[in-house]
Amino acid sequence: MTKVIKILGTGCPKCQSMTGVVKGVVLENNLDATIEKVEDIMEIMNYSVLSTPALVIDNVITIKGRIPSKSEVLELLT
Amino acid sequence: MFDWIQNMADWFVYGVLGLAKEQHLAEALNFFIYDTTKILILLFVVIFLMGIVNSYFPIDKVKNYLSRNKLYGIEYLMASLFGVVTPFCSCSSVPLFIGFVRGGIPLGVTFSFLITSPLVNEVAIGLFVGLFGIKTTIIYVVSGVLLGTISGAILQKLKLEPLLTPWVKEVLVSAQREQDVFQAEKQTFKQRLPIIWAEVQKILKGIIPYVLIGIAIGGLMHGYIPEGFFEQYMDEDNLFAVPIATILAVPMYSNASGILPVVQVLVAKGIPLGTAIAFMMGVVGLSLPEAMLLKKVMTLKLIAIFFGVVTLCIIVSGYLFNFIL
Numbered sequence: 001m002t003k004v005i006k007i008l009g010t011g012c013p014k015c016q017s018m019t020g021v022v023k024g025v026v027l028e029n030n031l032d033a034t035i036e037k038v039e040d041i042m043e044i045m046n047y048s049v050l051s052t053p054a055l056v057i058d059n060v061i062t063i064k065g066r067i068p069s070k071s072e073v074l075e076l077l078t
Numbered sequence: 079m080f081d082w083i084q085n086m087a088d089w090f091v092y093g094v095l096g097l098a099k100e101q102h103l104a105e106a107l108n109f110f111i112y113d114t115t116k117i118l119i120l121l122f123v124v125i126f127l128m129g130i131v132n133s134y135f136p137i138d139k140v141k142n143y144l145s146r147n148k149l150y151g152i153e154y155l156m157a158s159l160f161g162v163v164t165p166f167c168s169c170s171s172v173p174l175f176i177g178f179v180r181g182g183i184p185l186g187v188t189f190s191f192l193i194t195s196p197l198v199n200e201v202a203i204g205l206f207v208g209l210f211g212i213k214t215t216i217i218y219v220v221s222g223v224l225l226g227t228i229s230g231a232i233l234q235k236l237k238l239e240p241l242l243t244p245w246v247k248e249v250l251v252s253a254q255r256e257q258d259v260f261q262a263e264k265q266t267f268k269q270r271l272p273i274i275w276a277e278v279q280k281i282l283k284g285i286i287p288y289v290l291i292g293i294a295i296g297g298l299m300h301g302y303i304p305e306g307f308f309e310q311y312m313d314e315d316n317l318f319a320v321p322i323a324t325i326l327a328v329p330m331y332s333n334a335s336g337i338l339p340v341v342q343v344l345v346a347k348g349i350p351l352g353t354a355i356a357f358m359m360g361v362v363g364l365s366l367p368e369a370m371l372l373k374k375v376m377t378l379k380l381i382a383i384f385f386g387v388v389t390l391c392i393i394v395s396g397y398l399f400n401f402i403l
Binding site: 048067 | 136137138141170172173174176177178180245249272273276277280371374
């Protein structure tokens with residue numbers, strides 16, 4: 001099943017590097033997933049996160065406020 | 079405590095490079111090696127310790143605690159103290175603000191947190207210990223916490239809720255002392271360590287260039303500006319020095335890691351410490367980019383009041399320092 005990945009962040013450098021990490025993991029491992037960047041603050045607030053960037057996989061918040069490592073993301077996605 | 083670093087710098091400059099002790103270049107190089115080594119070690123220690131605290135005490139827990147407990151006025155101090163241990167990225171300020179408001183936390187308490195969080199952070203503490211010593215660091219931290227507490231309490235008294243942007247007011251109406259389900263990461267210290275470690279590396283990598291440049295500039299100024307040079311312009315009797323320094327500092331969004339070493343030299347050359355600390359607080363605590371981000375949740379008038387109150391409190395504490403120290 002295709003996993004739905006959302007990256008919540010208002011466009012700060014940290015959010016961009018999180019996007020980079022996640023994209024890299026998905027490409028390198030040929031994972032079946034869609035990546036969406038959520039930059040609208042109203043939409044971000046629907047997820048009740050207090051610190052960005054946050055990584056949402058299939059509507060579950062998995063990581064917030066920090067940039068994960070590649071192995072961490074791979075583990076979350078498989 | 080840091081003798082061994084001095085010995086190492088001496089050994090390298092006079093032993094390995096074989097420079098003579100009287101040379102300006104040798105002295106400057108010695109100073110640079112000693113200062114950078116000492117400061118980087120301190121930064122590493124402080125950032126690492128704060129990383130551990132934060133791993134066990136993340137912002138979600140803070141929010142839940144503040145919205146759960148009725149604290150009879152202590153909540154401003156609590157929010158301010160929480161601000162110290164929580165690392166702050168200005169890009170998180172908006173989600174943080176909304177999250178607090180939605181959790182039913184009073185606006186003033188939220189402000190207390192928003193003020194102290196950038197003002198007293200791990201990088202500033204590490205640099206302060208390295209450049210000014212423990213005593214000044216404690217004064218800075220304590221006054222930063224008090225500044226957040228008092229400014230927050232004042233802002234609460236002003237009843238500023240009507241000045242929020244419309245959609246935030248809607249959030250405010252539906253605010254409840256809710257407990258967000260908090261998926262506590264149940265991890266052992268061993269599992270946390272790599273995450274904390276990665277964070278420490280990231281922060282250090284980000285600030286090292288600024289620290290090096292700052293110390294290098296400081297070192298050069300040390301050599302070229304005569305002792306007491308600034309005293310004629312900025313001594314304690316000059317009543318306007320503190321407000322001018324503070325107001326100049328607010329729009330500056332300089333990396334504290336670059337500017338602190340320079341300020342240290344200015345103090346050594348005769349600028350009163352209170353004036354310098356007021357300047358530092360203006361630079362670190364308030365910035366235009368932050369104001370731009372806050373525009374999403376606050377009207378311009380509210381931002382102006384917020385910045386105005388904090389600036390005023392900084393100026394007052396600057397005077398106090400000059401008076402006490």
